[in-house]
Amino acid sequence: MSTHLPILPILLPLLGALLLLLPPLSGSLRRQRAAALLFALLTLLTSLLLLRLQLQGIQLYVLGGWQPPFGIVLVADRLSSLLVLLTSLLGVTSILYACGGADRDGAHLHPLLLFQIMGINGAFLTGDLFNLFVFFEVLLIASYGLLIHGGGKQKTQASFHYVALNLMGSSLFLIALGILYATLGTLNIADMSTKIAALSDGEQALARAGGLLLLVVFGLKAAMLPLHFWLGPAYTAASAPVAALFAIMTKVGIYSMFRIFTVVFGESAGELAFMAQPWIWPLALLTLLAGTVGALASANLRQLSANLVVISVGTLLIAIVLQSEAATSAGLYYLVHSTLVCAALFLLADLIGQQRGKAADWFVMSRRLRQPTLLGILFFVAAMTVAGVPPFSGFVGKVLLLQAAAHSTAQMVWVWPLLLLSSLVVIIALARGGTTLFCRHSNDRSRGEAASPWRVAAVTLLLLAAPLMVILGGPLTQYTREAAGQLHAVPDYLPVLLPGGPS
Amino acid sequence: MEALYASCVGLLSFAGIFLCLRGRTFPVVLGLTLISYAVNLFLFSSGRLLLNAVPILGSGERYADPLPQALVLTAIVIGFAMTAFIVILAMRARADLGNDHVDGHLPPPPTPARERGENR
Numbered sequence: 001m002s003t004h005l006p007i008l009p010i011l012l013p014l015l016g017a018l019l020l021l022l023p024p025l026s027g028s029l030r031r032q033r034a035a036a037l038l039f040a041l042l043t044l045l046t047s048l049l050l051l052r053l054q055l056q057g058i059q060l061y062v063l064g065g066w067q068p069p070f071g072i073v074l075v076a077d078r079l080s081s082l083l084v085l086l087t088s089l090l091g092v093t094s095i096l097y098a099c100g101g102a103d104r105d106g107a108h109l110h111p112l113l114l115f116q117i118m119g120i121n122g123a124f125l126t127g128d129l130f131n132l133f134v135f136f137e138v139l140l141i142a143s144y145g146l147l148i149h150g151g152g153k154q155k156t157q158a159s160f161h162y163v164a165l166n167l168m169g170s171s172l173f174l175i176a177l178g179i180l181y182a183t184l185g186t187l188n189i190a191d192m193s194t195k196i197a198a199l200s201d202g203e204q205a206l207a208r209a210g211g212l213l214l215l216v217v218f219g220l221k222a223a224m225l226p227l228h229f230w231l232g233p234a235y236t237a238a239s240a241p242v243a244a245l246f247a248i249m250t251k252v253g254i255y256s257m258f259r260i261f262t263v264v265f266g267e268s269a270g271e272l273a274f275m276a277q278p279w280i281w282p283l284a285l286l287t288l289l290a291g292t293v294g295a296l297a298s299a300n301l302r303q304l305s306a307n308l309v310v311i312s313v314g315t316l317l318i319a320i321v322l323q324s325e326a327a328t329s330a331g332l333y334y335l336v337h338s339t340l341v342c343a344a345l346f347l348l349a350d351l352i353g354q355q356r357g358k359a360a361d362w363f364v365m366s367r368r369l370r371q372p373t374l375l376g377i378l379f380f381v382a383a384m385t386v387a388g389v390p391p392f393s394g395f396v397g398k399v400l401l402l403q404a405a406a407h408s409t410a411q412m413v414w415v416w417p418l419l420l421l422s423s424l425v426v427i428i429a430l431a432r433g434g435t436t437l438f439c440r441h442s443n444d445r446s447r448g449e450a451a452s453p454w455r456v457a458a459v460t461l462l463l464l465a466a467p468l469m470v471i472l473g474g475p476l477t478q479y480t481r482e483a484a485g486q487l488h489a490v491p492d493y494l495p496v497l498l499p500g501g502p503s
Numbered sequence: 504m505e506a507l508y509a510s511c512v513g514l515l516s517f518a519g520i521f522l523c524l525r526g527r528t529f530p531v532v533l534g535l536t537l538i539s540y541a542v543n544l545f546l547f548s549s550g551r552l553l554l555n556a557v558p559i560l561g562s563g564e565r566y567a568d569p570l571p572q573a574l575v576l577t578a579i580v581i582g583f584a585m586t587a588f589i590v591i592l593a594m595r596a597r598a599d600l601g602n603d604h605v606d607g608h609l610p611p612p613p614t615p616a617r618e619r620g621e622n623r
Binding site: 174 | 523528531535538539541542543545546548549550551570571574577578581582584585586588589592593595596599600605606607
């Protein structure tokens with residue numbers, strides 16, 4: 001059992017999704033909900049077990065018994081199992097929220113959510129670059145279905161842009177893979193890191209081109225500055241549970257950048273070491289700035305949340321580009337925190353919007369909320385967390401990152417003002433939005449329906465992480481530090497990652 | 504052979520990118536298809552081009568790299584599914600939005616009023 005544990009977070013959602021499409025379960029929504037929740041919880045359980053198992057050492061799962069680098073492998077190290085756990089948790093909450101009624105808008109929401117979880121888990125676990133492409137496609141095709149779920153003009157329009165852009169991205173990904181395979185002769189990430197230093201001058205130029213193409217592809221997925229225009233329309237158009245699950249999609253891009261630009265093009269890459277840094281630096285700062293300006297200009301809570309996702313991407317790009325263990329560790333803490341809180345904000349926007357009638361979540365005067373206290377507290381906690389105000393997790397994440405950026409004066413001069421300024425602006429934007437949503441009422445005396453307990457439970461579950469991540473801050477930062485250590489010291493782990501030696 | 508192959512890939516990508524930048528959904532879909540052809544050819548060549556060589560060890564003096572062939576096969580299957588999806592999506596967009604522009608609404612007609620006066 002424990003030998004097959006690394007593949008279970010991929011197989012379980014797949015199995016669940018397939019069963020949900022077959023007769024005994026496909027007939028009734030009630031059975032679908034129960035089964036979807038069951039499989040999501042099972043996935044969460046296996047991710048927890050996997051997390052515990054890999055504490056003893058990196059788990060290598062050799063698919064079909066073909067030894068790496070010739071066969072395909074799954075690698076469960078500190079980083080990937082943490083993110084798999086995060087995905088599974090997010091999956092449970094978004095399925096829980098969907099049970100509150102969003103799954104009535106169209107058929108097959110639950111199977112699509114499970115397919116999406118499978119794709120994301122696979123992308124985190126794979127140790128092979130081509131397999132990363134395959135799992136990207138799995139999660140993308142599920143996301144295409146999810147984005148358009150429920151139908152409507154806005155969704156169709158956002159979908160076409162999203163799909164066309166991502167098809168272009170997939171083509172670029174394949175070209176990059178072709179170039180890297182042609183120069184390095186392998187696509188196993190650990191094996192690539194052993195080959196990259198020994199390239200001749202001509203091959204180096206090709207590998208550099210391939211690596212930078214990968215930066216474009218991951219930048220598109222992560223919503224890095226010039227490639228982030230799809231994010232706003234797509235995330236605002238998507239239904240709430242889908243948007244919540246999408247909160248981790250940008251992080252898949254960030255994760256891939258961590259893997260490729262730290263492991264393959266990292267310290268041990270000879271002349272190609274850190275070759276993407278000069279490109280990522282300005283883009284990271286500009287992404288942060290763009291998100292900040294966008295947050296001020298947002299006219300409704302969903303747009304604001306989408307811009308907060310962009311801000312978190314900018315912040316994480318800074319963590320990537322700092323290229324130190326401390327920065328990576330801070331980045332991982334911030335990644336977990338920002339994913340959970342952004343997902344909670346998307347769900348909250350839907351909850352608030354439903355009680356305000358026609359005004360939905362737009363920042364305009366409207367009738368009173370049905371449950372102002374409950375939603376007010378939830379919104380307040382989410383806002384404090386996302387803005388980075390103590391005592392919640394956002395504060396810890398930002399402080400860790402600021403500390404990591406204090407290595408040289410140049411870094412401090414660029415990173416500190418921008419990060420602090422963006423926090424301030426986020427507070428202003430959230431305060432402005434929050435007062436309008438909760439305090440400015442029209443004379444309309446009609447009342448909306450109370451929120452379904454499923455939905456409140458899902459949001460509460462996500463927001464519980466905010467205080468928990470502070471209380472468990474010690475063990476958690478210890479864990480992210482170890483994860484960063486593993487990522488930065490891949491040469492030390494080569495005997496585990498490539499038991500047969502490099503090709 | 505390399506030059507011919509490379510120019511084929513280049514021509515396909517050129518046509519694909521040109522079509523992708525058009526304003527209607529149908530040319531964009533065609534463009535994406537052409538780009539995926541170009542990508543598949545490119546990926547195939549990443550194992551070096553060889554004539555009369557089978558991808559099996561010990562079958563002759565020379566052998567081809569089997570991995571790019573497997574990669575291309577996967578890429579073709581995925582590309583096919585994605586193209587089918589975007590075709591349906593484009594048709595849905597045409598039905599939902601009432602036009603086939605990629606932005607969902609037609610741009611205003613380009614002829615300014617003064618010019619129309621001159622034509623009269």
